[in-house]
Amino acid sequence: MLRIKSILLGGNNVSVQDKFVPLKEVHIEGKIHSFAADVTIKQIFRNDENNPIEAVYCFPIEEQAAVYKFIAQIDDRQIEAELKEKKQAQQDYNNALQQGRGAYLLEQNEQSQDNFIVNIGALLPGKECHITISYVTELNLIDNGNKIHFVIPTTIAPRYNPSQGGISSPARTNSEYVQTTPYTIDFQCQIDKTNVSSVSSTSHPIQIEFNQQDYYLVKFSQNETHLDRDILLDIHLNKQRSNTILAIESNALMISFTPNEQDCQRAMNNVEVTNEFVFIVDCSGSMQDENKIGYARQSMVLFLKSLPLNSHFNIIRFGSSYKPLFDQATDLYNEENSKKAEQLVNNMQADLGGTELLNPMKWLEEHPAQEGRSRQIFLLTDGEISNVDEVLNLCRSMSKSSRIFSFGLGQSPSRSLVKGLARSTNGRFCFIPPSTKVDTYVGQQLEKALQPSITNLEIKWNLPIEIATAPKVLPPVYANDRLIIYGLINDPTIVFDHQIRIELFNNQQKLSEATITQIPAIIQNQTISRLAGKALILELQHSKLPSIPKGSRQTRFRELNQQSIDKQQEEQRERIINLSLKYQILSPHTSFIGIEKRLNGNNEQMVLREVPIQISADDQHLVQPAPTNGAFMQCASSMRSPLSHMFASMASHKDRSDRRGRHKKPISNYLGCYSSRDISLHCAKQIACMYDAFEIDESRKVFLDDDEESEEKFPNDDENIVRYLIDKQNFDGLWNLDSEIIEKLTGKPLKQFQYSLDDKLIVSIIIVILLETRFSSYSSMCHGMIQKSKKQILNLLNKDQNHFESLFQQIQKQL
The missing domain is CATH 2.60.40 (Immunoglobulin-like)
Incomplete structure (x- = not known):
């Protein structure tokens, strides 16, 4: 598993002296109305040193945000920045510092476009600088349109850089990643009350003030909040609302x-398309923490259960290398291949090192979907890569035959990567924060993937x-x-x-x-025109450049072909710059620059201070080993590095099992792809002592207590009953449950449902009806499974639609 090199951590110390961190506070204020949010970021810098400093701070903003204002205030002087072409702005910034002036620069990184960099040049000793950055952004609807999901990114996850073979600092800076920083964040947000029923947060404790007539005021309920996770607000909408919104500016x-x-349904015109489903699962070391690899496994179980019969699929695990389940791009979804896939998923671990997404994508590009098929690609990742732009450019070339449904896992995935992949291929994206019901998100995306987009x-x-x-x-x-x-x-x-x-x-x-x-x-606030301009910029950024017919294949003509490509790229860049300047919003090719005139200024003694970045809560493993039992780690230390992750997972599971009183899992669940020769019998016995008496047999297999062999208990709450039914569905979409289980579900024995049909068919109809009625709140999770089951039932009834509907009606009356 990769860990951040000491050079990125300031040697052995993961904290830094406060006086060398010029950033002191971050304040965020938001206003949410209908379809958009207007956000203001205030950053307070102070120079506590004896020399002038150049402060550099890299921070995240949503890629689709339209940044329209950048102001620097020093004492009573306010410098409102001007938007210019990036190279010109950088030249102006550098010239100003050479001339002893103050200079203030805001840029958007071209490679990872959710990364922004602010430069404060020559901040004098004892002086404070207040930076104000304002942007507007569209609001995303989730949960089938019932909820607005508002995100304020606060931290940049360490990104794996394939060219360096390790973690790199963001946006071509040398900023360090640290566990804690002296600066903190304060947050408040006004939410227009129109059509809003409630507000909640899955990331931070919040307090809500209701005494304003037109809006709710949301604040953090705790002080001294650190920037170790994104701010997430869920705004629940009233059910009685218009699905059409209109807003007008001059x-x-x-x-x-x-x-x-x-x-x-009208737009789809009931056309059936043969689908290929490719699941690309991040198994890099960074997926280990916060149980992200566990989320991926949970997602894959639901994916496999929901795949239509006779479709084609593959699973590709990736990290420093990539490993497809099948050698060909996709293989038939049949019972044999389904079992192979389930075995792979059950043993899936975060054991493939770094995060190199480009190579598996190249492999798929080299193996396109067969003619007449539509390929749906599901990517599950924490998105911690540095070559985002390179990956997006490749995926744009696949957009004619493939859609990417991307899932960002954990506290701080690369939002630019996750969103960009979906947008450039006409797919969909979603972010799954820690400690949430991952299968709900998966079910919603799968439902969309199983139907053509309009x-x-x-x-x-x-x-x-x-x-x-x-x-x-x-x-x-x-x-x-x-x-x-x-x-x-x-x-x-x-x-x-x-x-x-x-x-x-x-x-x-x-x-x-x-x-x-x-x-x-x-x-009159130009929100709409700014968002319109940003939509045009994003459209250009995510569009594929038109292909240029190749001329001569001779090596000596390559330069001419490359010149044609470079010319197209430059033309696109110029169009983006023109839109940026027209609508006065930041782009990857423009920058805000402000110059402060000073009399007799001298910056020769200026010192560079790059603000350290607090590592996100789910990336703490990159700067320190996971806390584990001492005896356990002593044993694990004698093992190879990948095995230490397996042992850490076991220790973590033991702690959770002890606290929650759950049954222990077989140790084989943790062995994954490791063979028995990787684990000595002596070490296994030490682990067994720590893990409450495993039994070791002569063949060196490790077992848990006999509890696992005891009779399976039927769940007693709706959510776990649904998960039980998901687990019990057969490959063909049907269920083969005994009368005892049916009686627990319905209160009636199976023999009361007699229709001269096979019991398996009757049981499956009962389960489908229950999922659509009693467990309807989980319908998004089960949509693909239900449709698969209905189609198989209809086929077994010789596609007699009347008989199909009659059976469902009669059985539903009996329930």
Whole structure:
């Protein structure tokens, strides 16, 4: 498992002296209204040293955020930065420091576009500098459109750099990763009460003030909060609300549509497509902590249970290397291959070293989907890589035949990577924070992957003037997903009235319509135009450059071919710069630069101070060994490095089992791919003593107590009953449960459900009905399994739809 080199930790000390950390406080204020959030970040820097310093701080902001303001304040002087092309801004910054002036620079990293860097040049001894950064961002809908998920990233996870073979500092800085930092964060957010039922956070303790008439005020309920995890707010929406939102500015308007399932079914036109499913699972060392590899295993179980019969699939584990389950790109999903996959998943460990995603993606590109098939790629990762841009460029070339559904696991995945992969391939993304129900997220994404997205969308504004749509090509949309579309208006004198209809079409068929029933107030804060500009920039960034026909294949002509590619890339870069300057929002190719004039300034004694980055809560293992039993570690220390992770997992499980009173698991669950020769009998006996008396037989196999062989207990709560039913579903989508289990589920013995049909068929119908009624709150989790079971039941009834519906109705009446 990779650990951060000492050079990144300031030697052996993982903390740093306060006086050498110029950043003292971070304050974040947010305002949430309807479809967007306006966020202000305030960073307070102070120079406690005797010489001028140049402070450099790398921090995260959501990639899709439109950063529109950068202000530096020193004493009573306020320097409002100007947006310029990046190279020009960097030159201006450097020249100002050489001339003894103050200079302030804000940049977005081009490789990892959720990383931002602020430079404060020549902060004088004893002086404070207050930096203000403002941005607007769209809000994501989750949970089938019932909840807004608002994220404020606060930490940058250490990224694996394939070219260096290890961890590198972010954004080409030399910033150190440390366990604790002297600076802390304060947070408050105003949330418009319209259509909001409640607010919660899975990341931090919060307090909510209700006494304001128009908004809720959310604050941290604890002081001295460190930046070791992203801030997550879930805003629960009222069920009775409009699925259409309209907002208007003097030069722009925004409308959002949320198609329902009926809309999607009409658009899909009941066309069946043969699917390939490829699961790419991060098994690097960083997946060990916070049980991220356990989340991945849990996800894979649900994936495999939900795969349609006769589809094709593969599982690729990756780290420093990659290992596909099948040698070919995909193989038939049959009973034999299903068992191979389940065995692989059960033994899956975080044992493959670093995080190199590019090579498995290249392998898939070299083995494209067969003609007539659609390939769905599911990526589960903590996203800790440095070559994000290189991976995204490769995946854009696969977008015609493949969609990527990306899952970011843990406290601080690379949001740029996870979102970028999905956006560039017309897929979907989601983030799964620690200690949440991972199978709910997986079920929702799988439900979307099992249905085609609605593509070829077109909007008709039906306005008397020309409207420029942003983005120009509308992205695919799924049921209960929100599609936000911007219109840019060249005539600010336009008057809106009740006759205006805005329509959304799919292949010339009307999909949805919004009629203005109430004229909204004109907004004057430029939120819509900024987000529209950002949508156009993102569209360019995520688009694939048109291919250039190759000329001569001779080696001496390669330079000419490369010049054509470079020319296209430069043209795209210029278009992004022009959009950035037009809408006055930051881009990867522009920077905010502010210059402070000083009389008789001299920066010759200036010292560089790069602010250390607090490592996220789920990456603590990178700077210190996991705390374990002393005797246990003494034994483990004699083993090879990968085995120490297996032992640490066992120790962790023992602690949890003892606290919660759960049954112990067989030690074979932890051995994974390690053979018996890796573990000496002597060491195994020491482990057994620590782990409450395993039995060691003569063949050197290690067993737990006989509890594991005892009769399986039937769960007594809904959630675990659903998980039990997921586990018991057969490969073909049916269930083969005995009468005793059916009686526990229904209160009636199986013999009361007699229809001259095979018991397995009757049992499966009972389970499907229960999942759709009694356990309907878990329907997202089980959607793929239910559809698979229904299709198999219909096939066994000779595709007699009337008989199928009649059986379900009769059995449901008996339940």
